[in-house]
Amino acid sequence: MASKSKPFSSTRFNSIVEDDDDFQIPLTQTATAPKPSKKLKRSKHFSSGKENIPPNFFSNQDSILVQTQGFKSMPIEDFSLDSIPASFDYGGLDGDNVACSSACVDEVKEKEKEKGSLKSQGGYLCNSIESKLIKPRADCSLDSGNGNSPNEDFEELDVLLKLCDQAEEGESVGVSGMEEGYGIVEDENGGLVQCPLCGVDISDLSDEERQVHSNECLDKVEIEAQDASIPEEDQREPQVSGQVLQWLRSLGLEKYEDAFVREEIDWDTLQWLTEEDLFSIGIAALGPRKKIVHALTQLREGTTSPGIEAQPRKRSASGVETVNDASEEPVDNSKTAANKLITDYFPGFTTARKQVCTTSGEQQRVEKRGSGSGHKGGAAKNHVTTRKLRDIPSWCCIPGTPFRVDAFKYLRRDCSHWFLTHFHMDHYQGLTKSFCHGKIYCSSITAKLVNMKIGIPWDNIKVLPLNQKINVAGIDVTCLDANHCPGSVIILFEPPNSKAVLHTGDFRFSENAASMSFLQTCSIHTLILDTTYCNPQYDFPKQEAVIQFVIDAIQAETFNPKTLFLIGSYTIGKERLYLEVARVLRKKIYINPGKLHILKCLDFPEEDMRWFTLNEQESQIHVVPMWTLASFKRLKHMSNQYARRFSLIVAFSPTGWTFGKGKKKSPGRRSQQGTIIRYEVPYSEHSSFTELKEFVKLISPADIVPSVNNHGPDSAKAMISLLSSESQA
């Protein structure tokens, strides 16, 4: 059960009570207990951030000009900051909620006033929802606007804190500290030294020999544990704890066990300890510290760590027979699933699909050389790849045209027009700089990314203008903003002798998008639809609501100046969220150089760029890759790194998946472990189910092809028919 004496449990969480329907307080509803870590894994943070911002420009040109639109290069440090205090001065208050002095409240109020005079900018950001976000209620966030005395406010906070604590207890973090584990053996004072695992007297052995001995025992224990019938998840946790102590003893440093227990340092955490950490947990002597650091280095460098499985084990229902299915079966399974065409589930579409894909199917067989992955100079290669070419899913094919959309995984020589809807890996996968299958058609922003990140020469890229019909190989093509990530487009194909096809790529429908009126005027036969959230359970709020939620939460937590805010993002995507946060709160956002590199390629107004900084000292809001927020373990590591500067981490993980079945319309879910708070906020860049319905109704297509089938065939089928029926109604 959750231990009350967690290392950092002294932190308090400050929040605000909101009674609005739209803005429930994000107290944990179904706090998910963190899973025990499974494996050691090294990970590098911030390998290469990136991002960008959607454009609002219509480039008529067909390509190369894009380069010239580049941002004039300006070191981000040079942006003018005069008007933006990097942080509030809290007069040395020390971290906790006590810091909510009236002074800081005033300060924030002041800023609230200021922002009223801010103006929205152009471009993607001209979609600024700032004005919508800042409602009078926002001003209440800090002082409640109700004339409450500070004390009264604190009472409210205390109520919240209690609720949070309760919620936390329910989470049951699972003490990893001391458990029975291997049945710890005391190498008691008597001078007798026993192996803690097998109990054998190892007093006569040298330190090294003892280490060797106990390592061997450790391996045995691990193997035995693998064979045990208990589910591995259950057995691993205690193991890990014992493992740390065991390891410590093997270094002859058992006198520090207490410190490790006190700090609940499990096996994974152990890997990340720095000498500084060791000092801070009470290992004051230099010698032992060095010894541990050295051992840790070896541990990290080792291919596998002792006691942790070298190969992933497969769980099986039987619990014993795991060997067989670990080898082949999963592969087969995934293959079948991967090869299964989404549209197999949609009888209505089969004919159309066959038309398109049969051609390519035959081509496949004839092809035989070249390669599925675009090896250099196709003709030169006559070595045969044994790998079977995958069938092209129907959502990649545009009936009535020779075009492919987001189909770089399925490169074929029968096509020379390859459209890319946006720069997300699952859409450009398979595209490499040796691409030699014709031209790539995409938006200007996507083009820049494709050129910069993948290295596709500009000669192979054709930039498609937005909101403007152009002719490609005799077929009318129109791109519209998809409202997904920067540079994302939905594409309308109008073949002269065939019916119109609209490919949405990934998109978030927004009824006020001007382009939608254009779509109404078209008669669209086939709609290739982003069905990511095509299920009624995904009925998440508008982005504005979520952004407001995040802003509120940040405002609430900034009582504590030692709070670090993390906002998750993808390569590109979620920019609107953190940019709005920056603008509304008038706080700079830290991004890493990789991310900036991408930003620079984009048509960002300078006014917006100045909210970003490369100097992390200058900001308490950091944009980080989404995956770094996935586990508390990682967050904890980050927290250790920042221990001096920040006492609390508040992370926002913006994703539509936050919206599971049980969860009802809450703009955010909160969970906490010690000094780390994570909000999962349903900020989605895909259409919600409701939006999908609206969109389908608007388009009224004769046929729908789902581009995602993630809820099982039946579900997808049901949803599509539901969509269709609603659209007819």
Next chain:
DNA sequence: GCGATCAGCT
């Protein structure tokens, strides 16, 4: 040694 692909894992 490098690039591309794939499996595994968030």
Next chain:
DNA sequence: CACAGCTGATCGC
């Protein structure tokens, strides 16, 4: 589950 993507292993050149 899987939004999107990191990492490491492997294969081919």
